[in-house]
Amino acid sequence: MDEAKLLSGNDACVYGALAAGVRFFAGYPITPSTEIANAFARELPKFGGIFMQMEDEIASMGAVIGASCTGMKAITATSGPGFSLKQENIGYASIAEIPCVVVNVMRYGPSTGLPTYPSQGDFMQARWGTHGDHPIIVIVPYTARETYRETGRAVNLSELYRVPVIILLDEIIGHLRERVEFRDEDIVREISRKEPEKGKPYLPYGETEDGVPPFANFGTGHRYHVTGLVHDETGFPTNDSSVVNRVMGRLQGKIERHRRDIERTSFVDVEDAEVIIVAFGSVARSAHEAVRLMRRAGRAVGLIRPVTVWPFPYEHIRDAAEGKKAVVVPEMNMGQMKGEVERAVAGAAPVISINRIDGLLITPAQICQKIEEIL
Numbered sequence: 001m002d003e004a005k006l007l008s009g010n011d012a013c014v015y016g017a018l019a020a021g022v023r024f025f026a027g028y029p030i031t032p033s034t035e036i037a038n039a040f041a042r043e044l045p046k047f048g049g050i051f052m053q054m055e056d057e058i059a060s061m062g063a064v065i066g067a068s069c070t071g072m073k074a075i076t077a078t079s080g081p082g083f084s085l086k087q088e089n090i091g092y093a094s095i096a097e098i099p100c101v102v103v104n105v106m107r108y109g110p111s112t113g114l115p116t117y118p119s120q121g122d123f124m125q126a127r128w129g130t131h132g133d134h135p136i137i138v139i140v141p142y143t144a145r146e147t148y149r150e151t152g153r154a155v156n157l158s159e160l161y162r163v164p165v166i167i168l169l170d171e172i173i174g175h176l177r178e179r180v181e182f183r184d185e186d187i188v189r190e191i192s193r194k195e196p197e198k199g200k201p202y203l204p205y206g207e208t209e210d211g212v213p214p215f216a217n218f219g220t221g222h223r224y225h226v227t228g229l230v231h232d233e234t235g236f237p238t239n240d241s242s243v244v245n246r247v248m249g250r251l252q253g254k255i256e257r258h259r260r261d262i263e264r265t266s267f268v269d270v271e272d273a274e275v276i277i278v279a280f281g282s283v284a285r286s287a288h289e290a291v292r293l294m295r296r297a298g299r300a301v302g303l304i305r306p307v308t309v310w311p312f313p314y315e316h317i318r319d320a321a322e323g324k325k326a327v328v329v330p331e332m333n334m335g336q337m338k339g340e341v342e343r344a345v346a347g348a349a350p351v352i353s354i355n356r357i358d359g360l361l362i363t364p365a366q367i368c369q370k371i372e373e374i375l
Contacts, residue, residue, distance in 0.1 A: 004181045009173040010035040012144040012180065013103055014043060016151030017075050019188035022101070023049035024074040026063035028056055028082060031115040032171040033105035036077035057082035061089035064100050068093075069226065071217030073155055073192075077103035081112060083122060083129070090164050091130030092228045095251070097162035097205065099193060099215070101154050106170040106281075108359045117359030118171035120281055120332040126166045127310045135255045137165045137262055138310035142173065142284045145180045150264075150307065152188030157262060159193040161212055161254055168309070170332075172282035172361060196222060205247055206233040211254040255311055264307040265316045269295065273302030274325045275371050276349075278317060278341050280306050283330050283362050290367035301371055309337075317344035326374045330354035330362045 007015070013036055025040040027033075041051045050067070054060040060076050067074040078086060083104045093100050106122045108114035122129075126138045139154050141147040147169065154165040194214040196202045204224040206213050216222035225235035232238040232247060255262065268291055270276060279287035284305045294301040304320055306313050321327050327349050329338045335353050342351045354370050356362045 007144045007180045008177045009144045009147045009169050012148040013151045014039040016148040020152040020155035021190040022073045022075050024067040024072040026052040026054050026060045027076045030079050030082045032174050033077045033079045057085035061086040065098050068098050068100050069218050075101040079105045080107045080109045087130040093164045094134040096226050099158040101165050103167045105174040114359045123336040135163050140168045140280045140309050144178050149186050156191040203233045204235045211257050265313045266305040268303040270302035270320050274300040277303045277328045279330050286364045289364040312340050314344040321345045321349045324349045326350045328352050
C-alpha cells in the first residue's frame, strides 16, 4: 500500500469506509460534510453500492438502519443541526443493536451557528445526544491518513459489536487537504457481523459468550421482531423487570466488556513530562506542535490524544497524570472534555482549560503560553 495521495479528511473518510465494505450511503447535504455525500455518490456505483439522497436527516438515518438490517454495511454523514435530527434513530439503532456508522463533521453551534467554521462542541452530544443510557462508540481522527484508517475501524467495530459508531471530524479535518502516504498498517481489513449458526434456534438478543448476539439479515430465513421498545431475547416487548435487567445489562455492558479492543489512545513524550496536554481532533495538531516547540525550549511537555473518545480513556489519563505539575486541556468549546479529564485525574494534578469559542482554531502559541505560565 506504498502510495501517496492528496486527500481531505472528508475524502479519506469515504475511501476508508469503502475499504471496509460499506456499500450504502443515505444522507442530506449540509456544510461542512457535503463532500462526503458527493464522493459516495461518485464512488459507490463503481462497487455495486447504493447512494440515496434523502429528504432530510431523519429519513437518512432511517434508511441507513433499514439497509443495515438487510446485511449491507451502511453509513451516513452530517453536521450540527443534522446530527441533532439523527438522535432519535441513533437511539433506535442502539437499543435494536443495528450496526451503522454516523460521520459528524462538527461545525460551530448551536442551531445553524457558523456553518463554515470549526468547533468541538458536539463532544458530549456524541455520547449522550439520544435519551437514556445507551451503548455508543465515538472515534476522533486528527489527520486525513488517520481518518481513512479509523473510518474503516469504525465500520468494523459497528459490525463486531452491533452498535452505532460515530466519527467526529470537524471543519478543519474535513476540509484540510494533505499528502497521505499509506503504509501497510493503514490496510483496512473487512470484518463482518456474526451470523446465526445453522440448524440452531435463533435469539436475536440472546446471551452469548462475548455479549454480542449474532445478527440475522432480513431475508435469510429467520423471523424476529425489531423494536425500539425494551424487549426480551426474542425481540418482543417486555415489562418483566428481571428480563429487562438482564437484556439491558448486556446491552450496556458489551462496550465496557470489550473496552481494551475498542480503545485507541496516542501518547507523545508522556513518561518524563512535567505537564501533559490532553487534546483531540484538530486541536491535537496544535497540541502536537506545542509539544515540539516546548521540548525544543527545554520544557518537559507531553501529549495524550484520545482517538477513541467514548469509551473515554480514564485509566490512561489517570496513570499518566500521577506526579505531574498540571494537565492542560485545550478544546474548541466551553470545556466539555475537561470534566471527563478531571474525573480521570481525580485530584492527582490540577486540570487547566484552554477554551476558544470564536470559531477559530486554538493555536500552538496559545498552548505554549499557558504552559509557560504553569512552569
